Amino acid sequence: MxxxxxxxxxxTWNPRDFRPFLLDGERIGSLRPGAVEQFRRWPAQFQVATDAVYWSGAPADFAGRTAVLAEVVQCLAEEGVVSHLHGEPYPVTAGHREQARCLIDRAAAPFFGMRxxxxxxxxxxxxxxxxxxxxxxxxxxxxxxxxxxxxxxxxxxxxxxxxxxxxxxxxxxxxxxxxxxxxxxxxxxxxxxxxxxxxxxxxxxxxxxxxxxxxxxxxxxxxxxxxxxxxxxxxxxxxxxxxxxxxxxxxxxxxxxxxxxxxxxxxxxxxxxxxxxxxxxxxx
The missing domain is CATH 3.90.79.10 (Nucleoside Triphosphate Pyrophosphohydrolase)
Structure with a gap:
């Protein structure tokens, strides 16, 4: 050692194994193929394409985006796709914490490949x-x-x-x-x-x-x-x-x-x- x-x-990660999760052109996450398929369940919110998953229906405001993600995460947690919820809100950002676009439960961040x-x-x-x-x-x-x-x-x-x-x-x-x-x-x-x-x-x-x-x-x-x-x-x-x-x-x-x-x-x-x-x- x-x-x-x-x-x-x-x-240990291979970028080719993940698809970008995009909001207004920013990469806010990286999704495994199995995770990508989950987003087909919410066509009004997410567009699943061959190159990326686009959050095309995202509300314009911080609170609205946070609420949508909370509903998605809650559903995934109830079905065991996300193992549990932590109860701590984490910033969803392509850069610094201060540039957050919305919030997500800490335990769900890896599923979305979020920073x-x-x-x-x-x-x-x-x-x-x-x-x-x-x-x-x-x-x-x-x-x-x-x-x-x-x-x-x-x-x-x-x-x-x-x-x-x-x-x-x-x-x-x-x-x-x-x-x-x-x-x-x-x-x-x-x-x-x-x-x-x-x-x-x-x-x-x-x-x-x-x-x-x-x-x-x-x-x-x-x-x-x-x-x-x-x-x-x-x-x-x-x-x-x-x-x-x-x-x-x-x-x-x-x-x-x-x-x-x-x-x-x-x-x-x-x-x-x-x-x-x-x-x-x-x-x-």
Whole structure:
């Protein structure tokens, strides 16, 4: 295994396997052939063509488009085509969150191949022995990646909250962290990837943060999503990422980015430049 293997695992998709989902000429999603056929059920809304699915009957307003998608998603969820509903509204956009054309339930975004946004925080402590990172183990009850290793704080970025508001919320829920401490997190960029998953296409953007924590900090999960925490030497975290499949898949990318920025992945590594490029994949 290698760092590059982890990057490739998050970027396994073939554009020829997906058909664009278009709204007013913008590609807001990417559909598998099986998903494409579902849209024939709503001919007043969607035009299924050989090159794309066009949302030709979309209402002109934000609320109207959101309502139409909610009805479609509810129907798909009731029939089991979409596995479940999450209850968090995500922006439907071909670009930034602020350019949303409407909203969709978080759990349905991969079915439509719609762009999703999240936040991942590297919580670490500087010690006489070197950097140590706080790592969580996901609860066995999690629908996705049960009992895998995860960041100290990581979560989706729903519509209606700013980056700082959502980060405070996630820090409180997942690590029992005060808003004052959460606000010390340093925004360090973003990682992107596009993965063909069993639920559909995931063209995702993860905003990344570093937070240097005090020596006496001890995380406390308040929402039941994490079953235990570990404080590990960064070299051990590095080896777990490179050599095992212990981490939730997309966490690997954010940790690799951390390793690069802190000089823990050598520039002399023959895959160094390929790894750098791989952390910022182009999104459809």
């Amino acid at each position: 290698s760092f590059l293997d982890k990057i490739r695992a998050c970027n 999703a946004f999240g936040q991942h925080l590297n919580g670490f402590v500087r010690t006489p022995r070197g950097i140590e990172m706080w790592i969580g183990r996901r609860s066995a009850s999690r629908r996705l990646y049960p009992r895998c290793l995860d960041h100290l704080v990581a979560g989706g970025l729903p519509n209606g909250l700013t980056l700082s508001e959502n980060l405070r919320k996630e820090c409180a829920e997942e690590a029992g962290m005060s808003a004052e401490l959460a606000d010390r997190a340093v925004a360090v960029g973003a990682v992107t990837y596009c993965r063909d998953s069993e639920r559909g296409l995931k063209p995702d953007v993860m905003y990344c943060y570093d937070l240097e924590l005090p020596e006496d900090f001890a995380p406390r999960c308040t929402d039941g999503e994490v079953e235990t925490f570990y404080r590990l030497p960064v070299e051990e975290v590095r080896d777990l990422v490179r050599d095992t499949g212990e981490f939730k898949l997309n966490c690997n990318l954010v940790i690799i980015d951390f390793l690069i920025r802190h000089g823990l992945l050598a520039q002399s590594d023959p895959e160094y430049l390929t790894i750098l490029r791989g952390l910022r994949a182009d999104l459809p």
